[in-house]
Amino acid sequence: MTATTTTTTSLSYAWRTLSVVSLASVLTGLGGSAINVALPEIARHTGADATAASWILLGFQLTTTVLMVVFGRLADLFGRRRMYLVGLATYTGAALLAGLAPNAWTIVAMRVLQAAGAAMLLTNSAALVSDAFPRERLGEGMGVYVASFSIAGLIGPTLGGVLAESLGWRWVFWFNVPIGIICLAWGAIVLRRPPANERESGLDAAGSALVLLTLGGLLLALSEYTRLGWDHPLVLGGLVAFVVGLPLFVLRESRAAYPVVDLSLFRERAFAFGTLASFLNAVARMGMVFLVALYFQAVRGDDPVQAGLKVLPLAIAAMVASVTSGFLQRLMSARALAVAGAATTTCGLVVLLSVMSVSTPYPAVATGLVLIGLGSGVFLPSNTTAILDGLPSNRLGIVNAMRLMLQNTGNVVGTGLVLSVITAPLPAALHDQVFAGTLAQLSGEAVGQLVTGYRWALTTMAAISVLTVLACLARRRTA
Numbered sequence: 001m002t003a004t005t006t007t008t009t010s011l012s013y014a015w016r017t018l019s020v021v022s023l024a025s026v027l028t029g030l031g032g033s034a035i036n037v038a039l040p041e042i043a044r045h046t047g048a049d050a051t052a053a054s055w056i057l058l059g060f061q062l063t064t065t066v067l068m069v070v071f072g073r074l075a076d077l078f079g080r081r082r083m084y085l086v087g088l089a090t091y092t093g094a095a096l097l098a099g100l101a102p103n104a105w106t107i108v109a110m111r112v113l114q115a116a117g118a119a120m121l122l123t124n125s126a127a128l129v130s131d132a133f134p135r136e137r138l139g140e141g142m143g144v145y146v147a148s149f150s151i152a153g154l155i156g157p158t159l160g161g162v163l164a165e166s167l168g169w170r171w172v173f174w175f176n177v178p179i180g181i182i183c184l185a186w187g188a189i190v191l192r193r194p195p196a197n198e199r200e201s202g203l204d205a206a207g208s209a210l211v212l213l214t215l216g217g218l219l220l221a222l223s224e225y226t227r228l229g230w231d232h233p234l235v236l237g238g239l240v241a242f243v244v245g246l247p248l249f250v251l252r253e254s255r256a257a258y259p260v261v262d263l264s265l266f267r268e269r270a271f272a273f274g275t276l277a278s279f280l281n282a283v284a285r286m287g288m289v290f291l292v293a294l295y296f297q298a299v300r301g302d303d304p305v306q307a308g309l310k311v312l313p314l315a316i317a318a319m320v321a322s323v324t325s326g327f328l329q330r331l332m333s334a335r336a337l338a339v340a341g342a343a344t345t346t347c348g349l350v351v352l353l354s355v356m357s358v359s360t361p362y363p364a365v366a367t368g369l370v371l372i373g374l375g376s377g378v379f380l381p382s383n384t385t386a387i388l389d390g391l392p393s394n395r396l397g398i399v400n401a402m403r404l405m406l407q408n409t410g411n412v413v414g415t416g417l418v419l420s421v422i423t424a425p426l427p428a429a430l431h432d433q434v435f436a437g438t439l440a441q442l443s444g445e446a447v448g449q450l451v452t453g454y455r456w457a458l459t460t461m462a463a464i465s466v467l468t469v470l471a472c473l474a475r476r477r478t479a
Helices: 003-046 050-078 080-099 104-132 135-166 176-190 205-228 233-255 263-267 269-285 288-298 304-310 312-328 334-355 362-388 393-423 428-436 444-475
Strands: none
Touching (some): 003 050, 003 080, 003 135, 050 080, 080 176, 205 233, 233 263, 263 269, 269 334, 269 362, 269 393, 288 304, 288 393, 304 362, 312 362, 362 393, 393 444
């Protein structure tokens, strides 16, 4: 077989693998964004109180994040193909059961099970793409993979609203089932079984338990303090679990023969600053769609549909940039593109900060959103490529899991930070009106205070985005 034929065969398998991964990414992305929109309908029909309704979303987010590192390690042990297919089956089966749920707390339980399946998928997706594509074409594959999440973000909200209104809330879960079955069958056909000798051996059960305790406690506290306050027992318990568990975890992982988190990776400059940049970027941009959509409702008095349409430029720009970034990597290094993407995101945040007022013209807001979308679309695939490039196959799972864990932790930190800062100038009695989007119906003074909160939040996000740029620059190799 000639080298050309081998390359063609390799690329053919790479693109088929990418089709499996992208379809699964669209599936999980659609599920999440559809439920965000349909949640009020689900709550009304199941009699969910505010706590149960919030845990339908929060349970999924927390479970996905804390299980990523564990499943990344298990994938390196037992094979990414097996883990990926089990993840698809788990996610799809849980969606079916959630649609049959008799009450809200059963839905929460099924969402936790769905999150376990999603963690298996997310942990292995970028690793499968990185393993399948030849180095010179990896950027293209990673760009399409990241763009699949933008596609889900564009379609999901509308799909969730239509399904909940026309077919009922159960179909917000059930639509996942046929797509999941198709993806599972296609994945079983396409994905190759890795040679057994490429897998590592050994599982750190104690380290895995400490990950769940330490990270779970931190994320629980960060997610719930805006609703319950720092002095609530649940929040305090989460913080105590983190403070106590962290040194025990570091001590355990430094001595374990097969650590679930390889702390020695952080001694490598490229990995350490690459994952730091991923975390900071997530903190800086997370909640931007929610933040701007809430601005149009709470400050400008728009309805949810109008507000949703006005934030679409961000998702569209991110999708286009993600696909384009792969081809740009033929001209520039992934590290240079990551710097450019982070800098563009910073510019978008600065634009929004500079024009933020009670009557900001929409074109000015759209300009900032497009810049943030373009920057995120370039940064995410480029930074992922730079982190995973050159790693041996049997380490891709755990390294990608660590990247995603820090990125998702950044999402939780960013969301909590934004929610706290924008409401800080307002009296506590008006916070509910902010999140209900009805503050514009109240006094002009209250709206002005909220705009002040927006300026504080955007200033904070822009400063963190500058740190992302610096982390990217520190990571770049001189060689």
